[in-house]
Amino acid sequence: MISFDGLRKAYGARAVLDGVSLGLVPGRVTGLVGPNGSGKTTLIKLLLGLARADAGRILLAGAPTDEDGAYRARIGYAPQSPRFPENLAIGEIVAMLRALRPTATLDESLMDDFGLRAEWATPVGTLSGGWRQKVSLACAFLFQPDVLILDEPTAGLDPIAAGVFKQAVRHAREAGRTVLITSHILSELEELADDVAFLTDGRLRFAGPVSLLLEQTGMRRLEPAIAALLGGLRLATTGPGAMGAGRDARPA
């Protein structure tokens, strides 16, 4: 269980997150959505310790995420724009990441399913964006982490690779892992997400099961439902699902 509790983060005078409280539950996939600049990536960076919150705290399995970074052994992360040292081969990058977590149990199925072994000796600098994304995703899933943080995971992936990825997410959910995905492709989230958290202007406007959002907006699809939220429909917030919404997840 991950709890974001009253998170605030500002860059200069601009508040990027303003009192966000949210809970993520094991065995469920949460889609984090919102317009550009709404604070999605900042929320992820705070969880990973890449940025520091001005106020609030994050709990991972009840323990505050601390400064030494040991908690990150439980997290697999695929960034929005994966870039690796250009002259290193895929195999060298994977070997390095494996050496950084020597005691972790490995799951290399995504390496095989993406066909990365055929390109094992290829320098990353010669790979397309889609291949880099495959490397990044395979590395995120490699250590069978309790928590998967996937920022725009299908950007640049071909349909076959996207299908492989979606299957891997479903397996992760079945294995009881906590999965957080940000994506602007809402049809994709509709396929994968059990819950949705909607951020805009740094505030959480909705958090709950996808079905609740659809029900409350009277829409059949996620995309018009989110559009309705953006349009200012007033919604009830906390759904019957296990996902908890904080005080800020109030009707817009």
Next chain:
Amino acid sequence: MNALVLVLRAGVRDLARNRWLLAYAIVLGAIAESLFFFGGTGNQVLLSLLNATLLLVPLVALVFGTMHVYASREFVELLLAQPLPRRAVFAGLYLGLALPLAAAFVVGLGVPLALHAASSDAPWRALWYLACAGVLLTAAFAGIAMAIALRTDDRLRGMAVALGAWFVLTIGYDAAVLALVSAFGDWPLERPLLGLMLGNPVDVARVLVLTALDAAALLGYTGALFRRAFGTALGPVLAIAALMLWAVVPYLFARRRFLRRDF
């Protein structure tokens, strides 16, 4: 294996295959070889190489280092998302930049100098000082490059600051010192000027090598003062200590920024 070593090893492997770094080593080698080819003696070649080192090493370390840090930003984020302490990541990144740069300098100049060692009359002490100056300047300017890139998010602005730092330290500084001397010529300025000279790693590196050569006329104003004040025994020790300090201080500045900043 230690996190620092793993990050360092990745950085060294990456830059060892970098074509710009290869070009840097080849250019240095070509300069040295052409100086020998056109009939220079050991001392003359060494003096010319010193001037090339004082201009090229800071320029390459600053420009290449700044670009490298910007290009590594996403990879650094990925590393920081692993269960690693920030200090280890930073130390690995710094050494992964500074060591390949220093190796390119040593190999680039070292190969032609070794090939012509038999016919050269350059004192060995001066050769060692040149190698020492090049490596320590690389370490200092790699640290300055990292501090600039970590301080300035905008790449274009960061590059402009890096080039500005190069201009100030390689050209502007001595010009400013000369202007100071002209303006306050009637005052006893020797001690303050010695302090000022230690404040510029390029000046310190120049003095270090020239203390081993009979070339007082090339020392520049602050260098001449340095030689007169410290002679040949204490001078090199002090110069090497000052260069080592110059390697450490920018590193500490950059590390402080790295530990505190948001990515």
